[in-house]
Amino acid sequence: MDWSLLFSSYADVFLSPTVLLMTLLGAVGGVLLGAIPGMTATMGVALLIPFSFGMDLIPSVGLLLGIYCGGMYGGSISAILIHAPGTPSAAATLLDGYPMAQHGEAGKALSVAMFSSFCGGVIGALIMTFLSPLVAKVAMKFTSAEMLMLAIFGLSVIISISGKSIAKGLISAFFGMLLCTVGLDPTYSKQRFTFGITSLKGGLSFIPVLIGLFAVAEVIAGVERIVAGKESAQAKSTEKITRVLPDGKTIGQIWPNILSGGIIGTFIGAIPGAGGDIAVFVSYAFNKGASKHPEKWGTGIPNGVAATESANNGCSGGAMIPLLSLGVPGDSVTAILLGAFIMKGIQPGPMMYVSELPTVYKVFAALMLANLAMLLVGCAGVRIFAKIVSLEKRMLYPIILVVSLLGAFSINKNVFDIGICVFFGVIGWLMNKYEFPLSPILLALILGPMCEQNFVRFMDLNHGNFAEILHYPIAVGFFIVAVGVIIFSLLNQRKINRREAEALAQAKAQE
Amino acid sequence: MDLKKTQTKAFSNLIASLVLLAFEVWVWIQSGTIKTAKNAAVQPATFPRIMIIGMGIFTVILLIQSIIKLGSMKPDDPLAARAETLNFIRDKGVRAALITILLCCAYVYFFKSLGYVIVSFLLSGIIMWMIGLRKPVPLILISALVPLGMWLIFYKLLKVNIPMGPLQFLRDLVDKI
Numbered sequence: 069m070d071w072s073l074l075f076s077s078y079a080d081v082f083l084s085p086t087v088l089l090m091t092l093l094g095a096v097g098g099v100l101l102g103a104i105p106g107m108t109a110t111m112g113v114a115l116l117i118p119f120s121f122g123m124d125l126i127p128s129v130g131l132l133l134g135i136y137c138g139g140m141y142g143g144s145i146s147a148i149l150i151h152a153p154g155t156p157s158a159a160a161t162l163l164d165g166y167p168m169a170q171h172g173e174a175g176k177a178l179s180v181a182m183f184s185s186f187c188g189g190v191i192g193a194l195i196m197t198f199l200s201p202l203v204a205k206v207a208m209k210f211t212s213a214e215m216l217m218l219a220i221f222g223l224s225v226i227i228s229i230s231g232k233s234i235a236k237g238l239i240s241a242f243f244g245m246l247l248c249t250v251g252l253d254p255t256y257s258k259q260r261f262t263f264g265i266t267s268l269k270g271g272l273s274f275i276p277v278l279i280g281l282f283a284v285a286e287v288i289a290g291v292e293r294i295v296a297g298k299e300s301a302q303a304k305s306t307e308k309i310t311r312v313l314p315d316g317k318t319i320g321q322i323w324p325n326i327l328s329g330g331i332i333g334t335f336i337g338a339i340p341g342a343g344g345d346i347a348v349f350v351s352y353a354f355n356k357g358a359s360k361h362p363e364k365w366g367t368g369i370p371n372g373v374a375a376t377e378s379a380n381n382g383c384s385g386g387a388m389i390p391l392l393s394l395g396v397p398g399d400s401v402t403a404i405l406l407g408a409f410i411m412k413g414i415q416p417g418p419m420m421y422v423s424e425l426p427t428v429y430k431v432f433a434a435l436m437l438a439n440l441a442m443l444l445v446g447c448a449g450v451r452i453f454a455k456i457v458s459l460e461k462r463m464l465y466p467i468i469l470v471v472s473l474l475g476a477f478s479i480n481k482n483v484f485d486i487g488i489c490v491f492f493g494v495i496g497w498l499m500n501k502y503e504f505p506l507s508p509i510l511l512a513l514i515l516g517p518m519c520e521q522n523f524v525r526f527m528d529l530n531h532g533n534f535a536e537i538l539h540y541p542i543a544v545g546f547f548i549v550a551v552g553v554i555i556f557s558l559l560n561q562r563k564i565n566r567r568e569a570e571a572l573a574q575a576k577a578q579e
Numbered sequence: 580m581d582l583k584k585t586q587t588k589a590f591s592n593l594i595a596s597l598v599l600l601a602f603e604v605w606v607w608i609q610s611g612t613i614k615t616a617k618n619a620a621v622q623p624a625t626f627p628r629i630m631i632i633g634m635g636i637f638t639v640i641l642l643i644q645s646i647i648k649l650g651s652m653k654p655d656d657p658l659a660a661r662a663e664t665l666n667f668i669r670d671k672g673v674r675a676a677l678i679t680i681l682l683c684c685a686y687v688y689f690f691k692s693l694g695y696v697i698v699s700f701l702l703s704g705i706i707m708w709m710i711g712l713r714k715p716v717p718l719i720l721i722s723a724l725v726p727l728g729m730w731l732i733f734y735k736l737l738k739v740n741i742p743m744g745p746l747q748f749l750r751d752l753v754d755k756i
Contacts, residue, residue: 235644295671296670462711466703467703572655
């Protein structure tokens with residue numbers, strides 16, 4: 069590694085007022101866009117790419133990376149405050165973030181999310197700087213067999229996010245996988261469960277389903293609770309935010325989650341086709357399994373927020389690895405970035421490390437800067453964002469509803485998607501009422517298409533002989549890890565149930 | 580089965596598993612209508628059917644768990660707690676939730692003809708009133724300004740064209756400015 073070139077490239081980026089300004093603007097836009105349910109970082113990058121046409125490469129990359137990193141954190145704001153993940157990568161943040169906000173710790177949850185997102189991004193950027201050629205080599209060995217087993221490995225964490233009843237969690241997961249099969253079959257284009265509705269041919273749009281299951285369901289449940297007198301219509305949070313960053317005690321408590329989340333996020337992000345939405349659930353399950361008190365996860369602890377937020381922004385560095393070293397985008401945002409590079413006459417790939425090494429290092433620096441900009445914007449905004457929960461519930465719920473329904477519409481500009489959003493809002497409300505967990509559906513919706521496409525491709529290539537998978541060592545490795553995760557999660561769930569029973573007995577004895 | 584048991588979470592799980600089983604049978608029948616592909620190692624209906632079988636296995640497990648629980652349930656068992664109800668005649672909370680759902684359905688129906696701002700104004704205004712906000716000024720202001728603000732953000736900044744219905748003139752006005 070050419071250290072002097074690395075340092076001079078970092079200095080060039082960090083001392084350039086244009087790059088600083090563009091990255092900061094990108095981070096502001098990304099945080100705001102990410103916070104709106106339905107608007108993803110990908111959409112933000114796609115929207116702003118025309119503005120970068122006239123700029124030099126590094127300021128435009130800074131702008132786009134600013135949106136990317138800002139969007140990753142921005143998604144957590146609405147997940148924590150209103151139970152509506154702004155982006156799919158923030159879907160696991162609400163597992164602990166929303167309960168924290170409900171306990172009057174919205175500000176703390178936001179600051180933990182922001183700090184963890186920043187640290188995860190820095191871990192991703194550092195791994196990208198020092199290990200990108202090596203990681204890319206491993207990631208590119210992935211064929212349909214490895215991708216199938218990666219999807220199964222991702223699904224193995226379902227037990228960890230199933231809550232009290234594993235049977236209900238798995239029913240939710242299979243239901244989610246079944247929903248993925250609605251529309252044209254991806255290989256042979258045969259219609260499945262479309263019932264003659266043209267809008268269903270393209271399948272169920274993920275974002276409207278996500279918004280429906282979480283935001284609309286929460287509004288319906290909230291209206292029910294307020295009218296039934298089970299919830300006060302007054303604001304819950306009276307928390308006074310004295311600091312925008314987590315205190316030393318909290319950082320001491322969450323740093324292992326941040327570190328592991330950042331590493332998991334980077335490696336999953338480096339695999340083309342796998343992104344932050346998968347990494348957050350894997351990181352959550354891993355950290356919950358490794359915790360001494362797994363029973364506290366999901367009740368509103370900062371560790372849960374840290375584990376997921378560091379993983380989703382770790383992905384931003386991870387996704388850049390195959391882009392720069394192989395010319396293969398790791399996710400949809402880096403696919404747009406690839407276009408930006410080509411527009412500027414630079415072809416990412418192995419030769420970029422030979423012919424364009426200063427540019428490679430400047431991109432590393434721009435990612436680091438984007439994370440710093442995200443932290444800065446986040447710090448400035450924590451107090452303002454946290455004010456949202458101090459609104460009266462009778463004002464907040466209707467606002468969430470109309471904003472969420474517009475978010476569902478904006479994805480495809482299709483009224484049918486609002487209908488899908490409302491339909492899944494009702495499904496989510498019923499599932500919550502009868503204690504069927506919603507997160508497994510989400511994970512299944514993310515992994516289902518990946519699972520089916522690679523399963524069909526693998527079976528076609530191997531003439532229907534599934535046993536051929538034994539000839540793929542990485543795939544077998546993933547399968548063994550998945551089985552291990554399932555066994556570990558089952559044992560962990562037993563531990564959780566036992567501790568909860570003990571706590572209940574203790575409480576009764578005290579009465 | 581005595582009345583108390585029919586009000587427990589264990590009983591609601593039993594009913595839920597029966598409803599789910601009926602749903603799975605229906606989806607299985609529907610999967611029979613999916614056309615087959617020639618020379619395919621995996622047919623288009625195979626993957627959905629694997630999912631239905633998986634869902635069915637765990638539904639049966641839930642059903643058996645519920646039956647066993649109902650037979651030997653202690654009063655302090657978490658599943659012996661009172662289950663949530665869907666009785667909208669007796670429960671005013673459920674009634675409000677159902678009204679919200681119906682309002683959302685009407686919202687979808689009128690979205691194109693009345694436009695986002697008007698349907699959102701009506702939806703949020705009615706819900707606010709229903710959950711106890713009776714002060715007309717904040718009710719009208721919030722119901723009108725939030726959709727207007729959102730429309731402006733989406734239309735001007737994010738370039739998303741949203742139906743405006745009779746308020747189409749606002750778009751022309753904004754375009755002129």
